[in-house]
Amino acid sequence: MNVEFYNFSKRKNSTKQPSSSGTQKACVWKENTSIHNPVVQVAGSVDPSFTYAHISSWGKYYYVEDAVTVANGISEYTLREDPMASHKTEIGSCSTRVAFCTNPFYSTLNDPRIAVKTTKDIQGSTGGQILSTTGCYIFTVLNNESNGVGCATSYALNQAGMDKVKQWLSDDSVYAALTSFFNDTPMSAVFSCTWIPFSLSSVPGSAVTDLKFGNRTLNGDNYYITTGDAKRVTGFAVISGTASLNCHLRYPVTDFRAVEPYTSGTIYLPGVGVLDLNMSDWINSTKINVSYTFEVVTGNMIYLLFTDAGALVQSASCNIASQCPLGQITMNSNGMMSGVGTTVAAGVALLATGGVGMAGAAAAGAAISGAANTVLSYNKRSASVSGAAGGRVASLWPYIDHIEYAVDTEDPEDSSGYIAIKGRPLGEVVTISSCNGFIQTDGAQVDISGTEEERNEINAIMDAGFYYE
Numbered sequence: 001m002n003v004e005f006y007n008f009s010k011r012k013n014s015t016k017q018p019s020s021s022g023t024q025k026a027c028v029w030k031e032n033t034s035i036h037n038p039v040v041q042v043a044g045s046v047d048p049s050f051t052y053a054h055i056s057s058w059g060k061y062y063y064v065e066d067a068v069t070v071a072n073g074i075s076e077y078t079l080r081e082d083p084m085a086s087h088k089t090e091i092g093s094c095s096t097r098v099a100f101c102t103n104p105f106y107s108t109l110n111d112p113r114i115a116v117k118t119t120k121d122i123q124g125s126t127g128g129q130i131l132s133t134t135g136c137y138i139f140t141v142l143n144n145e146s147n148g149v150g151c152a153t154s155y156a157l158n159q160a161g162m163d164k165v166k167q168w169l170s171d172d173s174v175y176a177a178l179t180s181f182f183n184d185t186p187m188s189a190v191f192s193c194t195w196i197p198f199s200l201s202s203v204p205g206s207a208v209t210d211l212k213f214g215n216r217t218l219n220g221d222n223y224y225i226t227t228g229d230a231k232r233v234t235g236f237a238v239i240s241g242t243a244s245l246n247c248h249l250r251y252p253v254t255d256f257r258a259v260e261p262y263t264s265g266t267i268y269l270p271g272v273g274v275l276d277l278n279m280s281d282w283i284n285s286t287k288i289n290v291s292y293t294f295e296v297v298t299g300n301m302i303y304l305l306f307t308d309a310g311a312l313v314q315s316a317s318c319n320i321a322s323q324c325p326l327g328q329i330t331m332n333s334n335g336m337m338s339g340v341g342t343t344v345a346a347g348v349a350l351l352a353t354g355g356v357g358m359a360g361a362a363a364a365g366a367a368i369s370g371a372a373n374t375v376l377s378y379n380k381r382s383a384s385v386s387g388a389a390g391g392r393v394a395s396l397w398p399y400i401d402h403i404e405y406a407v408d409t410e411d412p413e414d415s416s417g418y419i420a421i422k423g424r425p426l427g428e429v430v431t432i433s434s435c436n437g438f439i440q441t442d443g444a445q446v447d448i449s450g451t452e453e454e455r456n457e458i459n460a461i462m463d464a465g466f467y468y469e
Contacts, residue, residue, distance in 0.1 A: 001057055003027045003077075005064075008052035013461050015088040016469040017061060018052065035394055036081045036453060041401045053079055063448040083454045084461060090448045091458065092433035092468070097192035098426045100465070102437025105424035107413075108283075110256045113422065115410040121250050124403045127243030127290055131197035131270050131398030137162045137205075137324070138196055138296060139232070142189040143212040145232075152191050154233040154297050155211055156203040161229035165211060168223040174216060182215045189214060194299055194321040197270070197395035202239055205231035235297040243400045247290045253283050255413075256425075269303050271318035279404070281313045284458040289442055290400055294320070316429070320394040346389035423465075433469060440465035 008024040008436055027040035035058060046067045053062040062079035070076045084091065100111075139162070140154040157165065168174055169186065178186035208230050212217040218225065248266065251258040258279060265277040267288065282288060285307035293302045305314040390424020412418050423438040432439065444462040 001026055001029075001426075003042070004054045004056065004078075005050040006054070007049040007053040010052070010085075010469075011467055013084065013464065013466040014230070015084045015091055016468070017085045017088060019448065022052075022054065023050070026463060029337035030076065032275070035060075038079050041070065041074055041076050042074060042080065045069065045074060050077065052082075055076070056426070059086065063257045067424070069214040077294065081454070083450070084466060085333045087446070087450060087454065087458060091223065091446055091462070093431065094446045095429060095431050096444045096446075096462075097429045097442040098432075098435060098439055099442045100423035100438065100440040101426040101435045102419055102423045102439070103177075103435065105419075105426050107254050109425035109427055111412055111425050112410050114418075116262070117408040119408045121406045121408060122403065123154050124401055125246040125408075126402070127245045129398050130243060130292065130400060131320070131395050132199040132202075132240060133197070133395045133398060134158075134199060135195050135197045135392075136203065137396060138192070138299075139165065139211075140191040140193070140196050140297060143214060145212060149236050149297060153212070154237075155208070156200055156205055156231040156233055156296070157225075158200045158229050161225050164218070164223055164225050164229070168211075168218050169213075169222075169291070170223060171221065175219050178214050178216060181216070186214070191261060192297075193324040195324060195392065196241055196294075196296065196321050197392070197398060198294065198296075200229075200231060200251060203233060204237040205229055205233040206240070218415050233296055235456070238450060239294040241292055241293075243290040245402040246286065247279075247282050247288050247404070248286065249404045253286070257406065257409060259283055260436065262409065263404055265402065265404045267305070268397070268399070268401040268403075269316055269318075270398050270400070271301055271320035272303065272316045272418045275314070275316060277402075279316070282307060282311065288402055310409065323345040358438050363438035366367070376460070436468055438465060439468050 003025050004022040006018045006020075008018050010016040025042040025044075026150040027042045030039040030041060030284075038055075046069050050067065050069065051064050052065055056116065061082040063082055065080050066076055066078040068076045068078075120359060130252040137159075138154055139158045140152045142151055143153050145153045169178075175186060178189075179209055180187050200315060207227065209225045209227055210217055211225065211230065212218075214456045245267070248258050248263075249333055251263060251422055257263060263279050265279045265282075266274050266301070267277055267290075268274050268288075277288070287308050290309070291306065292301060299319045300317065301320050302317045303315060305316075306312055345422060410418065420437060423440065426435075432441075439462070444459045446455065446458050446462065448458065
């Protein structure tokens, strides 16, 4: 029988075959020689360049494990079968689930095999200023004007306008007249007096230079407000607006690291505070779009957070009116923070991992399910929060801000390094010949015309990871 010897370099877990002709040698078998691990004797001295062999009669490739000179003119070569090369055609035709692959792969599938550093990249974006640090006053009183809300009429005043009102109500004759009219202290007819962090110009209403309280008017008592210092609020007025903040500041949406647990995000909403964001909710959006509505009379404010596609992701509410010492406080002052967290059911990607020490058919499958459970444990939507009522602290930082905290990792985008050697997650049933480079299967069962020993070794190598070359 003839053996073809080669000086050939290859990896152990590879299907690579020699592409050129080798050196033909006639051989004799040593007694009781195995077809998988034959020992052949050939004429001539040992040739150390012979590192690989092919026995065409058996259709098998072999590694040269050792070469020994047994007598003058006789050399003995110990061979060990290379089942990956011997059955390359069957391996290429095999249809099986591939956990990791050099090509193709999905960059949005989590790859927790990568090393994660303790350092972080922190970046932020802002939606701009939405509140005024100067603000204005909302003075809600009882009178018979027809354009109020219920029995009350609200006036918006700047500080100069409010100073004029204080002078008017502090006039002894005015106070006495109002006491007679209400048959009580005039302050019992002040429903509320609040300061709001919005400018007078932003409050819906009509400019006025007079104000009515009970049956008295400011002008009738010879007090006058300068034009531009006061407005009569139109009905149950609201102030609305929008803000847009950039997101995915470190990793693009096509990178699995753009979401938890690799990237976490927060958003600061004036009056509410800092809220956690589930970055997976924003994976298909480049913006965090915030809509806010403020009730002028009550001071209640609600924020709604939308994706680029218009999906409502989160809401938060608060009260940002600051109650003033003047007047009878009727606002709800027990707005304790509350909320309910909900689990996100959508957008969960298949994860896969190849842990150190894992081998065999169960390794990749166990790693995939274990990694998926890891991501699910992070996949919780933040609670919608209701802030406490009252206070001017909301205007201390009147901006909507978004902050992202992204961990630094090993570079999984390195095509000549990480991807070529470890591949990236695929998580699909494919034909092996449609892939290339590094491949790690999940429970491979290759259909070969061979022995049980060959079949078991091939399946084990494929599940541990191999190179289709």
